[in-house]
Amino acid sequence: MTIDVYLAELERALPWAPRLRRRLLVEVEDHLRSSAEAVGEDEAVARFGAPADVARGFHPAYARGYRAAAALALLAALVALFALLYPVPENTLPAAPWPEDAKPSTLAWKQDAMLLLFGAAVALGVLTAIVRRKTTWLTGATAAAIIACAGVGAALAIEWSAAVPGTPWLWLALGSAVPVVLALAATALVARAARLASAA
Amino acid sequence: MQKQELKGHLDLILLSALADGPAHGYALIERLRERSDGVLTFPEGTVYPALHKLERQALVSSRWVDAGGRRRRVYALTRRGDEARQTRVTDWRTFTRAVEAVLVR
Numbered sequence: 001m002t003i004d005v006y007l008a009e010l011e012r013a014l015p016w017a018p019r020l021r022r023r024l025l026v027e028v029e030d031h032l033r034s035s036a037e038a039v040g041e042d043e044a045v046a047r048f049g050a051p052a053d054v055a056r057g058f059h060p061a062y063a064r065g066y067r068a069a070a071a072l073a074l075l076a077a078l079v080a081l082f083a084l085l086y087p088v089p090e091n092t093l094p095a096a097p098w099p100e101d102a103k104p105s106t107l108a109w110k111q112d113a114m115l116l117l118f119g120a121a122v123a124l125g126v127l128t129a130i131v132r133r134k135t136t137w138l139t140g141a142t143a144a145a146i147i148a149c150a151g152v153g154a155a156l157a158i159e160w161s162a163a164v165p166g167t168p169w170l171w172l173a174l175g176s177a178v179p180v181v182l183a184l185a186a187t188a189l190v191a192r193a194a195r196l197a198s199a200a
Numbered sequence: 201m202q203k204q205e206l207k208g209h210l211d212l213i214l215l216s217a218l219a220d221g222p223a224h225g226y227a228l229i230e231r232l233r234e235r236s237d238g239v240l241t242f243p244e245g246t247v248y249p250a251l252h253k254l255e256r257q258a259l260v261s262s263r264w265v266d267a268g269g270r271r272r273r274v275y276a277l278t279r280r281g282d283e284a285r286q287t288r289v290t291d292w293r294t295f296t297r298a299v300e301a302v303l304v305r
Contacts, residue, residue, distance in 0.1 A: 023273070027225060027248060030272045034226040035244070049243030057249035061256075 003032045006045045013055035015062045015196060024058065059196040066193035070139060070186040074125050077146050077182035081118055084153050084175055094166040104163060110156040117149035139190040143183035150176040150183075210250045211259075212292060213240065215277060215285040218260060222276035224267075225251060251275055259284050 001009075007029055014021050028048070035044035048054065098104070103111075124142040128135060154176040161169030217223070217231050225247050232240045254260045259281030265274050277285070 024248065026271050027273045030224065030270050031226045031244065033270065047244050049245035053243065054245035057246055061249065061252055
């Protein structure tokens with residue numbers, strides 16, 4: 001096998017993470033070309049080990065990277081959710097035509113549910129960061145709370161627009177998709193990290 | 201030597217090889233081969249995950265250098281890495297003395 005073919009196979013075997021993959025491929029190429037100067041390409045490649053085995057050696061490093069990316073995605077999802085809960089409605093919604101203590105119950109309970117689900121998502125997120133075990137399960141639970149909160153938020157935006165003309169419900173509903181996408185991405189990353197760690 | 205036997209000691213072996221001075225992966229393997237009279241041989245690709253792990257633990261540092269038009273990653277022992285190496289060498293000597301004493305009895 002030539003060095004170029006070997007590098008192409010290794011690139012295919014390595015999980016997706018552009019920066020780490022690029023560094024590994026440059027390091028491996030330098031190693032193989034140095035070795036080939038002494039023993040020839042075939043022997044250099046044979047001594048290095050099968051691409052799949054070499055890639056497997058890096059699985060723990062990739063898994064750590066995926067978990068870090070998942071933590072960032074969860075944090076971003078929580079920030080986006082908080083924005084939907086307070087600053088965005090506060091600054092974009094027209095004044096409600098009812099007194100503060102006479103809010104329609106169908107809207108009031110949805111607001112309460114959003115706050116409750118947001119609190120649960122934050123608590124689960126903190127637990128995920130502290131416990132560092134059952135990470136896949138805890139991330140999934142955090143993501144579920146975020147998605148439920150955003151879902152209630154989207155429904156609330158639509159209902160609110162019916163009660164308060166001028167509410168930008170479409171933007172609010174679309175905004176709810178941001179934390180959902182981030183939460184789903186975090187779950188997928190953590191699940192991938194778990195698969196890589198178990199296959200290392 | 202068996203791959204599994206080596207795997208458990210690869211960190212210490214690499215730290216000790218780096219105690220002679222900074223080196224890139226291939227040079228490290230050559231250094232190990234020479235110092236062990238060819239006994240320490242293993243799939244060369246296994247060295248890189250170990251080096252990356254040691255770097256993450258701040259026991260080695262690394263930087264890119266230009267090597268005749270090729271980019272090359274050169275690793276060096278950190279102060280913390282040298283301390284860890286000395287501790288592990290002491291532990292290893294204690295362990296091998298104990299095993300030797302049992303074996304020769």
